[in-house]
Amino acid sequence: MVNDAKVTALVMAGKRSGVLDPLAARAGVAQKAVVPVNGVPMIERVVAQVAACTAVGQIRVVAHDEGEIARLPTIAGLIAEGRLVMVEGRFNIVDSVFAGAEGAEFPLLITTADNCLVTPEGYGEFIAKCLDAKAGGAAGLARKEDVRAADPEGQKRFYEFRDGGYSNCNTYWLGSAEALEAAEIMREGGQFIKFPRRIIKAFGLVNLVRFRLGTGSKEKLFEQISRRFGFKLVPVVLSDGHFAIDVDNERTFAVTEKILKLREGDRTGAAA
DSSP states (O other), X not given: OGGGOOEEEEEEOOOOTTOOOHHHHHHTOSSGGGOEETTEEHHHHHHHHHHTOTTEEEEEEEESSHHHHHTSHHHHHHHHHTSEEEEEOOSSHHHHHHHHHTTOOSSEEEEETTOTTOOHHHHHHHHHHHHHTTOSEEEEEEXXXXXXXXXXXXXXXXXXXXXXXXXXXXXXXXXXXXXXXXXXXXXXXXXXXXXXXXXXXXXXHHHHHHHHHTXXXXXXXXXXXXXXXTSOEEEEEOSOGGGGOOOOSHHHHHHHHHHHHHHHOOOHHHHO
């Protein structure tokens, strides 16, 4: 990394206002971020992996219920070290990113509290590829075949491009404060596959047609987005399909816990 500079990590751990996530309700906690997966709260897992990445310096956890998260042992330890700070979440994902980025050192790595399968090596791979590409902004993707090899039930929907299908890894890069404008793409929460009108709003009608037909390349799409925002945005393809499997619902919770039990052994009894 240039001049041994460290990346600042934003871990997004917010919740929908006035809505209790079904996974949180089942686990008896106030927010999805602290739902245990194989015995360990999701936010603790993600923060531990981010903290173990040697390219990451300060960590900022953006959350609405900061106290419940700050009391977790891993989080509390990093706060005591001065390496982690809690940031109050806002009413939507974009304003929460802006809040997390305020006063931060760039570049920023953005990840989410439900990315339970991403490893320190995975974050390091993403950071290295962003730096090599001199990216102003970037999004992590995984190939369909890699995701299905990780687990055939891990993801059901993929973005289809000329060179194949890809899944979003909920891992993003902002190279500078100017690149924050690109966060506007996420204002309605992403989910472009389910809501194609969001593609029109973010990227234009022609790109929607290409996207739906699978006739365009991901590189061309990002080039066109780059022209819109005025700085270089790139797709970063990661090597491990596990990185595209996050905990969205009961199905992906079960998939994620199954994979973690294979990696770690069954830790659910220890948490009881």
